[in-house]
Amino acid sequence: MSDYVQFINGIKRKTGIDLALYKEAQMKRRLTSLYEKKGFGNFVDFLSALEKDRDLMNEFLDRMTINVSEFYRNGKRWEVLQNKIFPLLLQSNKRLKIWSAACSTGEEPYSLAMVLSHHLPLSQINILATDLDENVLQKAKLGLYPERSLAEVPKPIQAKYFNQEEQFYKVKDEIKRTVTFKKHNLLKDNYESNFDLIVCRNVMIYFTEEAKDQIYANFSKSLRSGGILFVGSTEQIFNPARYDFEVEDTFFYRKK
Ligand SMILES: C[S@@+](CC[C@H](N)C(=O)[O-])C[C@H]1O[C@@H](n2cnc3c(N)ncnc32)[C@H](O)[C@@H]1O
Numbered sequence: 432m433s434d435y436v437q438f439i440n441g442i443k444r445k446t447g448i449d450l451a452l453y454k455e456a457q458m459k460r461r462l463t464s465l466y467e468k469k470g471f472g473n474f475v476d477f478l479s480a481l482e483k484d485r486d487l488m489n490e491f492l493d494r495m496t497i498n499v500s501e502f503y504r505n506g507k508r509w510e511v512l513q514n515k516i517f518p519l520l521l522q523s524n525k526r527l528k529i530w531s532a533a534c535s536t537g538e539e540p541y542s543l544a545m546v547l548s549h550h551l552p553l554s555q556i557n558i559l560a561t562d563l564d565e566n567v568l569q570k571a572k573l574g575l576y577p578e579r580s581l582a583e584v585p586k587p588i589q590a591k592y593f594n595q596e597e598q599f600y601k602v603k604d605e606i607k608r609t610v611t612f613k614k615h616n617l618l619k620d621n622y623e624s625n626f627d628l629i630v631c632r633n634v635m636i637y638f639t640e641e642a643k644d645q646i647y648a649n650f651s652k653s654l655r656s657g658g659i660l661f662v663g664s665t666e667q668i669f670n671p672a673r674y675d676f677e678v679e680d681t682f683f684y685r686k687k
Contacts, residue, residue, distance in 0.1 A: 435459060438474035445482060448563065450495070452618050452642035458495065465494045489566060496564045497637070500535040502542045502576075503583035504632065505664045511680050513546045516659055519679075520627050521550055523657065526557075527627040530653075532617060533634035534560035537571025537610070538580055541602050543630060544609040545588050553605050559623070561615035568612045574602035617646055622653045629654060632663035647674045654686040 439450045466477040481488050503509045531540035540560035547556050593600040629650050635643050650660050651674040662682050676684035
């Protein structure tokens with residue numbers, strides 16, 4: 432058994448995370464640079480240190496989950512969401528069930544609430560936001576961001592929903608109240624059903640084809656008929672019909 436395979440088995444035992452479902456070359460490169468920086472010579476020594484050292488385990492989790500995010504990421508897609516997709520969904524249902532899957536530090540679910548507030552009062556907005564990584568969920572709940580994260584936020588929205596605190600911007604409580612954060616592993620945990628909208632962006636790129644196939648199939652089951660999956664701007668689905676999806680717009684898929 433190679434030392435990377437032993438490492439994968441150990442991490443799965445300890446955390447439930449299956450690294451075999453992430454693209455190997457990319458993951459190995461990121462983790463090798465971390466263990467070398469920490470002075471280890473191979474994956475097996477790194478694993479025994481991780482089993483004993485909680486801080487090192489957190490650093491490992493931070494390295495394996497790439498957490499970069501921003502508000503209104505790929506702004507043009509958010510205009511389509513606001514002007515086409517939400518009006519379409521609201522035709523059949525005024526209480527939308529929405530999931531931001533792999534939400535990282537919260538920019539994505541908070542953007543969803545801000546965009547949807549053009550159509551509904553905040554009191555009627557409820558968004559489930561999940562991620563594998565508890566550290567990012569803590570940051571998401573805090574809701575404090577550097578200015579560069581807000582680059583794509585329309586100015587009136589920035590003025591309405593953020594308070595400036597020195598060089599940071601804090602999301603107002605009225606927006607925070609619309610989002611419920613929970614830990615969830617897309618590769619292992621059960622999926623809720625009957626969603627009108629699932630947003631899952633910039634995480635599928637890290638997974639193997641086998642893992643992606645499973646996740647798309649799960650998303651399809653989780654959406655109601657006519658519900659929408661919104662994916663990242665490098666993440667077109669190669670064969671949407673396989674999952675009962677039709678293209679609604681670029682990077683938006685409608686469940687049949
Ligand atoms: C690059 S961020 C994407 C954030 C946001 N969706 C966006 O597009 O800006 C990727 C996120 O995926 C999360 N992630 C990685 N593997 C996951 C898994 N198996 N289940 C749930 N989340 C996962 C990471 O913790 C990280 O926060």
